Each structure stands twice: as structure tokens, then as C-alpha cells.
Amino acid sequence: MKGYKVFNPDWTCKGYQFEVGKTFEEDVKPKCCDRGFHFCTKASDCFNYYRFDPNNKVAEVEAVGDIDTHSDDSKFSTNKLHIIREVSWQEVLELVNLGKACTGLCNSGNWNRGNRNSGDCNSGDWNSGDWNRGNRNSGNCNSGFRNSGNWNSGNWNSGFRNSGNWNSGDRNSGDCNSGDWNKTSNAVGCFNTEQQKLKFFDKETDMTLEEWWNSDARYLMNQIVFGPADWIWSNDMTDEEKAAHPEHETTGGYLKIRDNTDCCTDWWNGLSERNKNIIRSIPNFDAEKFYQITGIRA
Numbered sequence: 001m002k003g004y005k006v007f008n009p010d011w012t013c014k015g016y017q018f019e020v021g022k023t024f025e026e027d028v029k030p031k032c033c034d035r036g037f038h039f040c041t042k043a044s045d046c047f048n049y050y051r052f053d054p055n056n057k058v059a060e061v062e063a064v065g066d067i068d069t070h071s072d073d074s075k076f077s078t079n080k081l082h083i084i085r086e087v088s089w090q091e092v093l094e095l096v097n098l099g100k101a102c103t104g105l106c107n108s109g110n111w112n113r114g115n116r117n118s119g120d121c122n123s124g125d126w127n128s129g130d131w132n133r134g135n136r137n138s139g140n141c142n143s144g145f146r147n148s149g150n151w152n153s154g155n156w157n158s159g160f161r162n163s164g165n166w167n168s169g170d171r172n173s174g175d176c177n178s179g180d181w182n183k184t185s186n187a188v189g190c191f192n193t194e195q196q197k198l199k200f201f202d203k204e205t206d207m208t209l210e211e212w213w214n215s216d217a218r219y220l221m222n223q224i225v226f227g228p229a230d231w232i233w234s235n236d237m238t239d240e241e242k243a244a245h246p247e248h249e250t251t252g253g254y255l256k257i258r259d260n261t262d263c264c265t266d267w268w269n270g271l272s273e274r275n276k277n278i279i280r281s282i283p284n285f286d287a288e289k290f291y292q293i294t295g296i297r298a
Helices: 043-048 089-096 209-213 216-221 239-244 260-269 273-280 287-294
Strands: 002-007 023-025 037-040 057-063 067-069 075-078 080-087 197-200 203-208 229-233 253-257
Touching (some): 002 043, 002 080, 037 057, 037 080, 043 089, 080 089, 203 209, 216 273, 260 287
Antiparallel strands (some): 002 037, 037 075, 067 075, 197 203
């Protein structure tokens, strides 16, 4: 079985001194990731275990003894390994990249200096678009990260030409805007320089998103613990629950499936009257709409 192996610049590996053209044997039963001489049938898999460093030596090898395999990739172990020839770094690049003229690893596009790009001319990693200097971009010409739009210097943008982050619109220097050309953040319109006021309960207020984020009411509501189920012990069950779940006599309780309304109600019942009043003081508080959304009778 033929494959590829990476060595240190002096042709050593794991304490052994190797040489091209020679065969090396170890008196062991090979076990992948434990003992024996290791190699990969896919050249790119070698760099799951070694740095992608052109100073290292790469060789084409052949296992001529017993073999053990690895379940995760093309890694193998053998007790007898022949070093066939040195593989030049230019050939390594051609082996690990499907594209042309790439200096990175595992690129299917062309002229990439980063790794795992399917687009072209990227110096970052994991880009499916083209001419990106950042990482994980599906758009083009981005210097930021994780952009699906184009020409962004910020991060996580689905729009175009944003220097801010998390924008779905275009040409924003602020963050989290869904409109265009905003200098502020969290705007839904265009050409805004100041933070917008929020609606509460379908009515206008004087509160900005930043003020809401820093409010006591939001802090309290973030204490709601949403969970799929709770175990209710027999001693804590109501008569109705015991009638509906007679198996509790054997199991010692039952699994109560919770929905969001249960979680909200339990949270509300655990609040002090002072904290309940903080919730009721939310701008434009509407008890009926609050009930429709949370299931809480406030």
C-alpha cells in the first residue's frame, strides 16, 4: 500500500532517522495512533497531524509489512515502511489542492494562500467566495469574517460594503443594521446617525435598544429558564396529576413536559412584588398583550 508521510526537516520522525530509498522495520504489531510507522494514503490528511510547513520533508512511501487502519481519515500504521522518494513542495501543493497555483491547504479554488477555500485568490481560510482576506466568507472581496455579502471590512455581514458588524443592509459603519448607510447601530432605516427609539406593546417610546438592554426589566426576564421537561416527585404532585399519572406510585413521580408558558408562569410566581412592579413598569405595559405573549396574568 502506497501513501505519503511527513518528516522533520532533518528526515527524523518520532525519534527515528529516516532516509530516502531505504526500508525501516519495527518489531511490533502495528496499531494506528499507538505504535508502528504512520502514513496517509491522502497527502492532505498528513497535515491533520503535522504543520503545513514547507520546511518539513514529504515523501511517497509504501507499507510492505502488516497494516492497521484509522477510522477518521486515511491514516495507516505499518511495521515495515519503504521510503520511495521525496515529494517536492510544489508537488505537495498540487496533491493537497484541487485548484491551481495555491500555497494553502485543501483548496478547490485557484491562487489561494489560505486554507480550505472553494473560491479564488483568498488569503484567509474557509472562503467560498473570491478575493477574501478574512475567513469563512461566502461573499467576495471581504477583509472581515463570516460575511455572506461583498466588500465588507466588518464581520458577519449579509449586506455589502459594511465596515461594521452583523449588518443585513449595505454601507453601514455601525453594527446590526438592517437598512443602508447607517452610522449608528441597530437601525432599520437608512442614513441614521442616532440610535432609534423602540416600540413597546405596539406603541412608540423614548427608549433605545441600548437602554432596554441595560434595563432591570430585561435583566429579570432573562432569568426565565426554558426547559423541555421537569421531574415531579409524587409528594409534589397535585391530585389531578396523580389521577392522570398513576404510574407515579411505581416510579416515584412523573416527567412533566413543559412549554414556554409553564416556564414563564413559574418565573413570574417566583418574583417578589417589587420585581413584578419593575416588569409592569415597562413602557406602554399592556397586561393583555403581555398575557398573549407570555401566558402570565400580570
